[in-house]
Structures are given as structure tokens and as C-alpha cells.
Amino acid sequence: MRADVITATGELQASLRAALTSDMLITDADEMLRFCRDWHGDVSSSAVAVLRPRSTEDVAAAVCTCRDLGLSIVPQGGNTGLVLGGIPDQPGSQVIVSLERMNAIRNIDPDDFSAVVEAGCILSEVKDAVAKMDMFFPLALGAQGSCRIGGNVSTNAGGINVLRYGMTRELVLGLEVVLPDGTIFNGLSTLRKDNRGIDLKQIFIGAEGTLGIVTAVSIKLMPFPDQVATALLGLNSLDDAITLYRRARRDCCDLMSAFEFMPPLGFVLAREAIPDLPMPIAGDYPAYVLMEVSGSGLVDIQELMERFLGGVMEDGLVVDGVIAASQTQARNLWLIREGMNEGQARRGPHMRTDISVPLSRLADFVRDAEQAVSEALPDCISVSYGHVGDGNVHLNVLPPGGTAPEEAAARIYTAKCVVNRVLDGYSGSISAEHGIGRLKRADFEQRLEPSRRALLTALKQAIDPSLMMNPGCQLNFPKLS
Missing domain, CATH: 3.30.43.10 (Uridine Diphospho-n-acetylenolpyruvylglucosamine Reductase, domain 2)
Known part of the structure; x- marks a missing residue:
């Protein structure tokens, strides 16, 4: 230096x-x-x-x-x-x-189905605290043992429960934010219905700290789901997974809380990360679904899952499957999904995507994108998995083992360009749940419509005219002349 x-x-x-x-x-x-x-x-x-x-x-x-x-x-x-x-x-x-030291849970109100927590609270600790009062905060992420609520809000985090509970945006009732001039916006209301003009909290959700610093959050709670049924299913194709989701959405209604798809390679990757992980069904079906139904009260969740799977297996839509018989077995099923990520990381630098397409076109997109990657990079491996219920695909590309760092970086860049080109043809999004940050800024700016750019710029200049809050994140905003 x-x-x-x-x-x-x-x-x-x-x-x-x-x-x-x-x-x-x-x-x-x-x-x-x-x-x-x-x-x-x-x-x-x-x-x-x-x-x-x-x-x-x-x-x-x-x-x-x-x-x-x-x-x-x-x-x-x-x-x-x-x-x-x-x-x-x-x-x-x-x-x-x-914000890591701002980790107080200020209030939990079971009668109001709400809590007020500081931005530095770790997500899993919030979930545990409200569970002690028989309540449930449904945001669920792989990093929930270390991610913090303020970051979840600022990135509008997604996760596995979006299909039932929505993104973080749907779980926020109010915010406290320190603005770029040092003033404090106190909007920590827990009201569900408050129609007094523009909902100001929404401009900070997903802003990634470019408009202010979220310091506390009022969150929406649910009754704790004391009944959970988890199933791992083998299918003949990703198309069948889409058909299965459509049927599950109808038959299980709003009690379905997760519906993930995985390729057979996912089992290999999970085992590379967790060698002693039990594999409850064969690992050679063309597609897999990890499905969860949950609820509380008078509904019999286990019976609902068994009746649903009985019907779809009788119709040949599901070829094989297992329902977890205990919390430990359910956890092991989810470890397959989570272990995939660690297994990919162990193979070295690779392209990670977080994209979304219309649900009805998800299977076609995966086919087209994987084919395009195979043609451009025949020595690379595509791994597609994600959240069927919200059209979110993580289509990752792994260079061959032992590839030199410079060559791996070149392959990753080529793969990104290939996948984004296919994605544009499907009118999809380059960021379904991770945000834009600095990593995706150039791709975001290339695809930004003039009217949207103008609105974002006007908002930034009105709230942060000196451009001091997280510059270089999301957009390179122009300075005021």
C-alpha cells in the first residue's frame, strides 16, 4: 500500500x-x-x-x-x-x-402474532425464541444459523418456504432505519392494515443498504406447525415434477410449505460433503422432489401426505418415495438438499446462479439452458435444482476438477453469459432471491429499462444525495450535478 x-x-x-x-x-x-x-x-x-x-x-x-x-x-x-x-x-x-452486536429481541407478542427484533439477531435464534412461545417465523435459509435479520430484510431473502409464506417482504410489518443524514425513521408498527399513504418500509426491503441501515424489524409470526410430513420422491422427469407440484398445490392447498427439485447428481454431491449420509431411496431416478406439508390444530398432516402420495403413485406420477418417520429422518432428507451446496463447493470454484422463470416454463428452461452450456462447455457439469413452487432455479456449472484458476474463471464467465442469454429468452430474472450486490451489477444494468432506472436514480438521489450508502452496490448511481 x-x-x-x-x-x-x-x-x-x-x-x-x-x-x-x-x-x-x-x-x-x-x-x-x-x-x-x-x-x-x-x-x-x-x-x-x-x-x-x-x-x-x-x-x-x-x-x-x-x-x-x-x-x-x-x-x-x-x-x-x-x-x-x-x-x-x-x-x-x-x-x-x-450490526452483529445489535441482537436484542425487543418484544414477542403471541396475541398479536408479531415480534420486534434488532437487525443483528441471528435468524435461527429468532426462530427458536418465538418457538418457545408456540409461534413460528417461517423464513428458512441454509445459512439461518449465521445470517441476520437485517441482512434478510435488506436482501429480501427467499428460502424454501416462499411458496407458502412468501419472500421476506411478506413477513415484515415494520422497520426502524437510520437514514444517510443520521436521522432515524421509526416505522416499527405491527399493524396489518395501515393505509396511510405510501408504505415507506417497502423501499428499504431489498435495497441492500443503499438507502439506509435497517436497525430493527417488526416481523409477522404464525402458529407453530406441530405437525410436519416430509417426503423424498423419485420421478421420471422434471416435467413430472411440475405436474406433481400443480396437483400438490391443489390437493394439499396452503398446507404445502416446501417443494424442492433435485437431480440425481445431487445425491453424489451430498455424499461427497457428508459421507455417512443415509440414502433412503435409489439415486438413479431422472428427477427428485423433496416435499413438505405442515400445519397445526385439527388437521391430520400425516394422513394428508399419505393420501396424496397414494394417489399420485397409483397414477404413475411418482415412481418411488419415502415419508420421514421421525424428525431425525426428516432432517436427513433435508441434509441431502443442503449437502449438495457443500459438495459443489468442495469441487472448487464454479458458477452459481439464482434465477427465476415462470413456473410453467421451468422444465423447458432447464433443458434449454443445460443444453446450451453443454454445447459451449462440453467438459463442464451442470447442476440444476431449486424451488419449484416459485420458479427459482439454481443452475450451477462446475468446471472439471484440477482446472487452473484462470481457466476456471474463464469457463465460469462463459457459462454465465450462456445461461443469461437463454434466461433473457424466457423473460426471467437474474436474481430470484440473492439480490444484486456488486457481483451482478453489470448484468442488472444491461437489462434495466430506462423508466425503472430513472425511478431508482430519483429515489437514491432523494434519500442519499451524497451517495454514501453502499456505493457500487446494485447500480452505479450518477452524482447530482
């Missing part, structure tokens, strides 16, 4: 230290590393400092101080994002504001 850069950074750190409480500031490079590296460890950066506030007032003070010093802010929750939305790209002028 150049001497003048080191001097400037040191002066900025000294100014931060003078203005903020001493335990809020981290400037040691080794201590900052975990905040400056992405979830997969593929990208590392740096920052002027990491700020760890303990309260909303601390966040406001940090924002005002950074504004006065001309520093930009990269807000960060659990740093589990997959699109580099929380990783600095201008280390000499950016600080990270980590």
Missing part, C-alpha cells in the same frame, strides 16, 4: 476513534478480515475500519461521523450474502458498519 494511502487511512481512523466510543471501532487488519471476506472465501477486501454499534443511536452517530469525514458506509449483517453486497470495493474510503 502506498505511503500516502497509509497516512490518509491512519488519519481517518484517528478521527473515527476521537468521535466514536472506543469499543465500537476495529482497525486491526487481522481482526477486520472476517468482515472483509465473502461467504465462500472467493473475494477478500479491506476497509478503513469496521464499526460495531450496540444501539440505534450508535448507528446514527456512526453515520453522521462518516458523513462528516467523507467516508462511505457498507452495512453488513451476518456476511452470508452471495453477491458481494456487504464487501467493500473501495477500501480506502469505505467503512463497514456491522
